Amino acid sequence: MCEGACTIRDEHGAVTIGNIERYISDQALAKGWRPDLSHVTKVDKRVAIIGAGPAGLACADVLTRNGVGVTVYDRHPEIGGLLTFGIPSFKLDKSLLARRREIFSAMGIHFESIVKWVKMFFGFAFWNNTTRSSLA
Structure with missing residues (x-):
């Protein structure tokens, strides 16, 4: 640009x-x-973030730097959202996202598969060809 x-x-x-x-x-x-979090005072709050795309990761980063405990849930095992699944490898080196995940994990950000939680509560995942009538 x-x-x-x-x-x-x-x-x-x-x-x-x-x-x-x-x-x-x-x-x-x-x-x-690595980010220096030695000055961060932990607060007694936890936040769940749905989606490990750029916005979810940015939110997790800011919250962690402010002492909030964060768990990021996503349906994919890899972070990045559109960066991972929408941009071809010749345009974006995917190893950058793997390195960034290591940094986030070292910061104390936890990553979980939302599939396991949705299936546990509802018995199926909503995004697997689910129609409105099948939810009734």
Whole structure:
């Protein structure tokens, strides 16, 4: 987006901010960077987040950094939602999501399969070709 509007594009080529951000992230992770949560005071609250897509993960991150216990439920064993299942591997390296999951887990965020919970309470999963009449 901003590369197309970059003011130095004509003379020197646009600044490839995506590549720069990727390089910085790769270097930080290679050197063992992890979020510092030593200053976080735990509060006596827990939150369940439904969906391990970008919004759910961002919410889990912010809540954990504020001392709230978080469990993220998703129907897939992998995190990322559309990032994992909608973007092809040649456009997004899926190992980034695996590394991010390791970081989230180290932060204390728990991940659970919602399938097991829905099946336990209702005897089936809603998203498996369920029609409204079959819910009655």
